[in-house]
Amino acid sequence: MRKTGFKTFRRGGIHPLYNKELCSGKAIARAPIPSRLMVPLRQHIGAPNEPLVSPGDRVAVGQKIGDADAFVSAPVHSPVAGIVDAIEDIKSFNGETVTGVIIAADAEQPPFEARQGKPLDELTAEDIREIAGEAGLVGMGGAAFPTRVKLSPPEDKPIESVIINGCECEPFLTCDHRLMVERPDDLVQALELMIRAVGADRGIIGVEANKMDAVEKLRAAVSDRPNLDVEVLEVKYPEGAEKQLISAVTGREVPPGNLPSEVGCLVQNVGTAIALYEAASAGKPLYERVLTVTGPGVKEPGNLIVKVGTPISILIEACGGLTGDPAKVIIGGPMTGWAQEDLDAPVVKGTSGVVALTPELIDIREEHACVRCTKCVEACPMSVMPNFIVEAVQNGDWEKAELWGALDCFECGCCTFTCPAYIPHVEYVRKAKAEIATLKG
Numbered sequence: 001m002r003k004t005g006f007k008t009f010r011r012g013g014i015h016p017l018y019n020k021e022l023c024s025g026k027a028i029a030r031a032p033i034p035s036r037l038m039v040p041l042r043q044h045i046g047a048p049n050e051p052l053v054s055p056g057d058r059v060a061v062g063q064k065i066g067d068a069d070a071f072v073s074a075p076v077h078s079p080v081a082g083i084v085d086a087i088e089d090i091k092s093f094n095g096e097t098v099t100g101v102i103i104a105a106d107a108e109q110p111p112f113e114a115r116q117g118k119p120l121d122e123l124t125a126e127d128i129r130e131i132a133g134e135a136g137l138v139g140m141g142g143a144a145f146p147t148r149v150k151l152s153p154p155e156d157k158p159i160e161s162v163i164i165n166g167c168e169c170e171p172f173l174t175c176d177h178r179l180m181v182e183r184p185d186d187l188v189q190a191l192e193l194m195i196r197a198v199g200a201d202r203g204i205i206g207v208e209a210n211k212m213d214a215v216e217k218l219r220a221a222v223s224d225r226p227n228l229d230v231e232v233l234e235v236k237y238p239e240g241a242e243k244q245l246i247s248a249v250t251g252r253e254v255p256p257g258n259l260p261s262e263v264g265c266l267v268q269n270v271g272t273a274i275a276l277y278e279a280a281s282a283g284k285p286l287y288e289r290v291l292t293v294t295g296p297g298v299k300e301p302g303n304l305i306v307k308v309g310t311p312i313s314i315l316i317e318a319c320g321g322l323t324g325d326p327a328k329v330i331i332g333g334p335m336t337g338w339a340q341e342d343l344d345a346p347v348v349k350g351t352s353g354v355v356a357l358t359p360e361l362i363d364i365r366e367e368h369a370c371v372r373c374t375k376c377v378e379a380c381p382m383s384v385m386p387n388f389i390v391e392a393v394q395n396g397d398w399e400k401a402e403l404w405g406a407l408d409c410f411e412c413g414c415c416t417f418t419c420p421a422y423i424p425h426v427e428y429v430r431k432a433k434a435e436i437a438t439l440k441g
């Protein structure tokens with residue numbers, strides 16, 4: 001493994017081509033608002049929401065349109081002013097069918113009216129959790145875990161460090177990078193809020209060394225705050241994965257099957273932090289987000305602020321359209337994102353990007369038998385045995401698949417990236433996880 005002098009996680013990892021230059025210098029611009037938005041009622045891990053509106057209802061920007069009583073859940077808000085057209089099944093980015101609120105947007109959209117609440121420095125820990133819950137905040141790096149729950153760690157697991165994941169280690173994506181460059185002070189204020197919410201001692205923003213302009217801005221923003229630090233990390237995938245980031249920044253290893261609170265840490269994504277700042281300072285719910293539309297298959301890549309519920313076809317159009325017939329359009333990054341059959345899926349809170357790849361960037365060679373080179377084992381940052389999991393799945397031996405670590409795999413794709421036999425390990429792991437879950441009832 002190459003040495004760079006920057007901190008990084010201990011085990012595994014890869015160095016794919018990052019292709020960030022397509023967008024990293026492009027300022028965030030507002031995307032057009034479509035005439036019809038499809039807002040999924042479930043955009044988070046946890047209990048689904050029930051609709052709070054009916055067809056024919058008028059909705060305002062930021063109005064709550066779906067909610068649930070469960071603690072592990074997050075309400076959904078209208079991204080526009082308009083009329084509810086229907087409540088019906090829609091296809092989500094991952095192929096699942098979900099209930100969505102279809103809204104016909106008014107031709108004229110009023111700006112969101114900021115609401116004045118308590119000054120930020122007077123908010124209590126409970127206030128901050130309540131704000132995160134009411135605003136429907138979720139992890140915006142893709143996991144979509146409700147932020148209120150994350151800001152409520154168990155009492156017997158005190159949090160010492162809140163870590164902002166400013167790595168954005170997925171190739172192509174640059175939306176977090178732009179937020180750090182353009183809104184460093186807001187990010188720092190959000191970090192202070194999260195530290196207060198969990199009673200931590202310090203905050204750290206971990207940034208990969210390919211974003212030194214962001215590092216400079218953030219260092220200036222924390223210069224008079226002794227409890228905050230900016231840590232420059234090696235450019236290595238998956239540096240921004242929760243456990244790997246904790247390892248890189250603190251040297252602590254989260255034991256398999258445990259949460260970051262086990263080692264006194266809490267990790268939050270840049271977009272989530274900015275959303276918390278907006279919710280706390282202006283009462284703004286999470287109904288829009290910054291994402292990247294990029295790849296060689298898009299004519300004018302860019303970083304856009306987008307209303308949740310916007311079909312990705314509108315975003316591609318806003319970026320000049322496709323360069324030709326792309327080999328693959330992915331929602332999310334190319335390592336962990338979801339390939340799309342069409343361009344109809346709507347943006348959700350966890351959508352970090354839309355990447356259009358051209359044929360030369362796609363390896364569609366046929367899967368061969370394992371040659372037992374162990375490259376996948378060396379690349380795996382979780383110390384699981386991807387080669388043996390594949391073998392177990394091929395044999396239908398779910399017990400062995402679990403034994404070799406299928407449940408610890410977070411589907412980063414490092415194994416597949418290195419495999420000379422082009423084995424799609426993640427597909428096997430997903431199958432193993434589903435079978436194990438069924439067997440455990």
Ligand code: SF4
Pocket residue numbers: 379380381382383384385386408409410411412413414415416425426429
């Ligand atoms: S996808 Fe899973 S098995 Fe493969 S490298 Fe990542 S964590 Fe390891």
Ligand code: SF4
Pocket residue numbers: 369370371372373374375376377386387390415418419420421422423
């Ligand atoms: S990298 Fe591929 S060929 Fe090599 S051991 Fe792993 S699964 Fe087998």
